[in-house]
Amino acid sequence: xxxxxxxxxxxxxxxxxxxxxxxxxxxxxxxxxxxxxxxxxxxxxxxxxxxxxxxxxxxxxxxxxxxxxxxxxxxxxxxxxxxxxxxxxxxxxxxxxxxxxxxxxxxxxxxxxxxxxxxxxxxxxxxxxxxxxxxxxxxxxxxxxxxxxxxxxxxxxxxxxxxxxxxxxxxxx
Numbered sequence: 001x002x003x004x005x006x007x008x009x010x011x012x013x014x015x016x017x018x019x020x021x022x023x024x025x026x027x028x029x030x031x032x033x034x035x036x037x038x039x040x041x042x043x044x045x046x047x048x049x050x051x052x053x054x055x056x057x058x059x060x061x062x063x064x065x066x067x068x069x070x071x072x073x074x075x076x077x078x079x080x081x082x083x084x085x086x087x088x089x090x091x092x093x094x095x096x097x098x099x100x101x102x103x104x105x106x107x108x109x110x111x112x113x114x115x116x117x118x119x120x121x122x123x124x125x126x127x128x129x130x131x132x133x134x135x136x137x138x139x140x141x142x143x144x145x146x147x148x149x150x151x152x153x154x155x156x157x158x159x160x161x162x163x164x165x166x167x168x169x170x171x172x173x
């Protein structure tokens with residue numbers, strides 16, 4: 001990449017990296033969620049979120065408020081990658097929601113402290129807010145109907161599978 005040139009996310013080596021991070025086929029091929037998924041699933045979702053931020057926030061001016069011009073420019077230019085990212089994030093967070101419930105169920109009653117319960121509730125709430133905000137942004141900023149349909153399909157599939165109550169609520173909205 002030359003100085004001041006925008007990243008080209010379609011370059012073969014970059015596209016291959018994004019395909020590994022946002023690997024929907026690998027996610028779909030997993031067996032049903034288990035409590036032990038929390039050991040690695042949070043790391044995968046965090047890596048996906050960090051990667052997503054690299055291209056969606058590219059060129060943003062630092063400051064307390066989001067650089068809306070940069071965000072819009074990036075959502076337009078990287079719309080295809082953004083749609084795949086959101087598709088992956090919705091599906092991985094839905095799996096996290098199920099794994100989190102199973103993880104919680106493994107605690108003995110005396111281990112189910114108020115702090116742990118509040119942490120799980122905060123995790124679920126933050127996931128729902130993240131999904132809702134990114135879905136709204138994806139659909140509003142979708143330059144292509146196919147990208148909006150991709151994100152809508154992730155919500156619909158997740159809601160139908162019963163994986164996450166937050167996606168069921170969003171799917172009805």
